[in-house]
Amino acid sequence: MWWITLIEIAVFPIVAILLGLLLLGIDRKVAARMQRRVGPPILQPFYDVRKLFIKDTVIPKKSTWIFDFMPLLSVVSLFIIILYLPFMGLSPVLHGDMVFILYLLILPSLAKVLGGISSGSPYAAVGSQREITNMMGYEFPLVTIIFFMSWKLFSFGVAKPFSVASFTSGVMWAGLGTLGIAGALLLLFVMLLVIAGELSRPPFDVSSAGEEIAGGITAEYSGRNLGLFYIADALKLIVLTTLVVVLFFPFGISGFLGIGGWFALIADSIFYFIKVLLLMIFSETVLKTSVSRLKVTQLVNAYWGSLLMLSLLGIFIIFIDMVLS
Amino acid sequence: METYAGFWHVEWFLTAFIILFFITWLIKSLGDKKYKSGIQEDIFLSGHQEKEYSDYIGSENLYWGFKESLRRYYSLMKKMHNGIISEYIFWFYISILIVLTFITFGVI
Numbered sequence A: 001m002w003w004i005t006l007i008e009i010a011v012f013p014i015v016a017i018l019l020g021l022l023l024l025g026i027d028r029k030v031a032a033r034m035q036r037r038v039g040p041p042i043l044q045p046f047y048d049v050r051k052l053f054i055k056d057t058v059i060p061k062k063s064t065w066i067f068d069f070m071p072l073l074s075v076v077s078l079f080i081i082i083l084y085l086p087f088m089g090l091s092p093v094l095h096g097d098m099v100f101i102l103y104l105l106i107l108p109s110l111a112k113v114l115g116g117i118s119s120g121s122p123y124a125a126v127g128s129q130r131e132i133t134n135m136m137g138y139e140f141p142l143v144t145i146i147f148f149m150s151w152k153l154f155s156f157g158v159a160k161p162f163s164v165a166s167f168t169s170g171v172m173w174a175g176l177g178t179l180g181i182a183g184a185l186l187l188l189f190v191m192l193l194v195i196a197g198e199l200s201r202p203p204f205d206v207s208s209a210g211e212e213i214a215g216g217i218t219a220e221y222s223g224r225n226l227g228l229f230y231i232a233d234a235l236k237l238i239v240l241t242t243l244v245v246v247l248f249f250p251f252g253i254s255g256f257l258g259i260g261g262w263f264a265l266i267a268d269s270i271f272y273f274i275k276v277l278l279l280m281i282f283s284e285t286v287l288k289t290s291v292s293r294l295k296v297t298q299l300v301n302a303y304w305g306s307l308l309m310l311s312l313l314g315i316f317i318i319f320i321d322m323v324l325s
Numbered sequence B: 001m002e003t004y005a006g007f008w009h010v011e012w013f014l015t016a017f018i019i020l021f022f023i024t025w026l027i028k029s030l031g032d033k034k035y036k037s038g039i040q041e042d043i044f045l046s047g048h049q050e051k052e053y054s055d056y057i058g059s060e061n062l063y064w065g066f067k068e069s070l071r072r073y074y075s076l077m078k079k080m081h082n083g084i085i086s087e088y089i090f091w092f093y094i095s096i097l098i099v100l101t102f103i104t105f106g107v108i
Helices: A002-034 A044-053 A065-084 A098-118 A122-155 A164-168 A178-198 A223-248 A261-290 A296-324 B010-028 B064-069 B071-080 B085-104
Strands: A057-060 B037-041
Touching: A002 A044, A002 A065, A002 A223, A002 A261, A002 B010, A044 A223, A057 A065, A057 A223, A065 A098, A065 A223, A065 B010, A098 A122, A098 A164, A098 A223, A122 A164, A122 A178, A122 A223, A122 A296, A122 B064, A164 A223, A178 A223, A178 A261, A178 A296, A223 A261, A223 B010, A296 B064, B064 B071
Parallel strands: A057 B037
Antiparallel strands: none
């Protein structure tokens, strides 16, 4: 029914904001504990956003209307991506394919880049330039993995290999041998690093690099605009971890437990949260507490060299497993 | 809209975009009304008022990090683009030969 879809369009993004900010809070708390600090309260990101929304919004004199518009576009584009993914373990609100989602994923980063350039600050311009390098880097391994998975679905005779529903059906990982599992783990490892890259987190945080370029892209942002970028970061975390859930862990727990109805819905939602939480801890918290920032010139080599080679190796191993079985 | 391998609904996409744009605008308009918004300020670096940023970074510098990483590849490409037409035709024939080999032996 169309009115249910309209309600979902309005409600899901708000839930995603709350969940995203909660995850950021847990991330900060876990990171602090890993460094033997007490850390901020789990609800700290909520306080941060609240504080940013009651602050003055300063706009540089040399900036254009793009500066004020881009935080808005960044959040809207992430809201839309959430509707195309099985958020909270439920069916996607809107139907689309993976290629479409890949295109939409470019928008939030592009909005940040355009906002940074239009601010008129050299720091933000350097940050934007670095973010473009970052974007061009992580897209290659990401697209390689998704296209391989579509090809694998196609080889199983799936009619719509790029459809999100085909990915969530779990057909792809059926009948995987020991070699295949090893290959899939390699691909998962690459995807976790791609998440860190998409989120501009260590070791790929060259675009924000506080110590070098004073926050980079967001150097001139303040008040509500910075608050929107903060929310966009939380949403992006949800989007990317959900994408990995779709690709690697599309299974629900209700079928395994043999429950149905509302209990199944609640069990699958809790299971989804656990998956997203674990993915965030491995892709963000562990990385940011254990590795340092790469140089700009090392970014492309890391993505197009090491990560791409690792993903190709993973694909090759899975391919051998398919041939042997 | 349906393609060979995928699909998306343009009408629903636009509907969602309009609704979500409105919601985001509402979120942006939240907050304490006492505080001013849209104050115009100059840019300062370490306490010094900044000049026009285009003095430092032009649009050609946007891909600096990318080009710097692939410097060896770009220098090789520049060497190959030497302006000698016979060499360009040679590379053209080599490329056609590779494509024909793939098609003939049914690799693709």
